Amino acid sequence: MVTLEQITLYAKQTGFIFQGSEIYGGLANTWDYGPLGSLLKKNIKEAWIQKFVRENPYNVLLDSSILLNSKVWEASGHIGGFSDPLTENKDNNQRYRADKLIIEHDPSINPDGWTPEKMHEYLVKNKVMGTTNWTPIRSFNMMFQTHQGVVLEQANQIFLRPETAQGIFINFKNIQRTTRKKLPFGVCQVGKAFRNEITPGNFVFRTREFEQMELEFFCKPGTEMEWFNYWKQFMKSWLLNLGIHEENVEFEDHKKEALSHYSNATTDILYKFPWGFDELWGIASRTNFDLNAHQKHSGEDLTYLDPETNERYIPYVVEPSVGVERLVLAFLTNSYKEEKLENDDTRQVLALHPALAPYKVAVLPLMKKVHAEKALQLELELAKHFDVTYDETQNIGKRYRRQDAIGTPFCVTVDQETMENDTVTIRHRDTMAQERLQIKDLKAYIEKYLEF
Numbered sequence: 001m002v003t004l005e006q007i008t009l010y011a012k013q014t015g016f017i018f019q020g021s022e023i024y025g026g027l028a029n030t031w032d033y034g035p036l037g038s039l040l041k042k043n044i045k046e047a048w049i050q051k052f053v054r055e056n057p058y059n060v061l062l063d064s065s066i067l068l069n070s071k072v073w074e075a076s077g078h079i080g081g082f083s084d085p086l087t088e089n090k091d092n093n094q095r096y097r098a099d100k101l102i103i104e105h106d107p108s109i110n111p112d113g114w115t116p117e118k119m120h121e122y123l124v125k126n127k128v129m130g131t132t133n134w135t136p137i138r139s140f141n142m143m144f145q146t147h148q149g150v151v152l153e154q155a156n157q158i159f160l161r162p163e164t165a166q167g168i169f170i171n172f173k174n175i176q177r178t179t180r181k182k183l184p185f186g187v188c189q190v191g192k193a194f195r196n197e198i199t200p201g202n203f204v205f206r207t208r209e210f211e212q213m214e215l216e217f218f219c220k221p222g223t224e225m226e227w228f229n230y231w232k233q234f235m236k237s238w239l240l241n242l243g244i245h246e247e248n249v250e251f252e253d254h255k256k257e258a259l260s261h262y263s264n265a266t267t268d269i270l271y272k273f274p275w276g277f278d279e280l281w282g283i284a285s286r287t288n289f290d291l292n293a294h295q296k297h298s299g300e301d302l303t304y305l306d307p308e309t310n311e312r313y314i315p316y317v318v319e320p321s322v323g324v325e326r327l328v329l330a331f332l333t334n335s336y337k338e339e340k341l342e343n344d345d346t347r348q349v350l351a352l353h354p355a356l357a358p359y360k361v362a363v364l365p366l367m368k369k370v371h372a373e374k375a376l377q378l379e380l381e382l383a384k385h386f387d388v389t390y391d392e393t394q395n396i397g398k399r400y401r402r403q404d405a406i407g408t409p410f411c412v413t414v415d416q417e418t419m420e421n422d423t424v425t426i427r428h429r430d431t432m433a434q435e436r437l438q439i440k441d442l443k444a445y446i447e448k449y450l451e452f
């Protein structure tokens, strides 16, 4: 298994992920996605939309604002409720969440709603915290604040969204009205979220700026467990169909006692990251907590009139939520291999599913002087349909290796025969096998491999 250091170095050297603000000494825990990384991210998002929206009969897409009326965060509990109880260990200058320390010490305890004093007392009594080397527990809100307009006053204070979900809840009525959808239906959203995390780290696993892909699936009360199980399996299939090895994922059901007050079931899909199994994707059955809260705070009627029973009720919600960057890290570590070849040679291979590969195909002129013009023409033609790259430097073997290392599933070589009969060799990344194809058949041939 690849280590975190190896994958960080690999990502930097190949152009997947660079340190943020690098030429100024960096900005802690920020990352920039290079030419390959940005294509990988785009492909992950497209693959999610493909299965969760385009091919799914229930779901539609939304793109709501990052900046929302602050009343949204009062209703959701992010202002007032969800501030984190923090404490710092003066010996190692590390900050910790007191509630997490308590759960780690005794997973059967749910410290939601405990005062900082009660947490402090518990942690000292159970010798998790010493009395002298820890700071008092303080509440800290993870939302980034800013001001709208030029006057820096309380009234203008707004927040960067810490999740995309609330934008969906506040548009529930608009979407239901305009799509005329009946329950059950879902709303999908992909977008940036910001959290002033206390302990960011592990490369792109936990950062303060990240992208979420969330689905809020609205259903009739009483049917939520059926849909919870449906989406749980759907998420796992999505991962496996895109090449995640089954032994690298695990479901972890939250124990009843550890559930948030509004949830009647929560499961995490854990992925085997280089440091061990950790949360990749969460799914929560959230009852009618969110719509109910928004109905109360906004005064708007957010009930649904069931056309079959003529009943009015607030729908229940099942929410699968995943971070794009965690998927990037999972797909990279899942796919990266150093392969021993026959002649004692090794090659780096990124065995990404072709649907996710940054470039689907590399076009390579066998001899630059003779075949470049035809190869460039072919590149342009293929670029109408796929992300394509072109490489004419060094010998063909080295060029194949470079494409293997960045996950390009196909290399197409333009040679003398191409000039004569419009055929090319197409080489497969994983098997290194080659075959000869008509140029006119290339598009359909490659497209077949993109399906999942």
Ligand code: ATP
Residues within 6 Å of the ligand: 195, 197, 204, 205, 206, 207, 208, 209, 210, 212, 279, 280, 281, 282, 321, 322, 323, 324, 325, 326
């Ligand atoms: P964690 O316990 O790891 O902080 P969470 O339970 O707070 O995560 P959720 O609020 O459920 O996470 O967010 C849903 C998903 O968003 C997570 O499963 C993860 O994939 C992603 N995510 C959350 N916080 C971050 C972050 N700081 N950086 C990157 N991805 C994140």
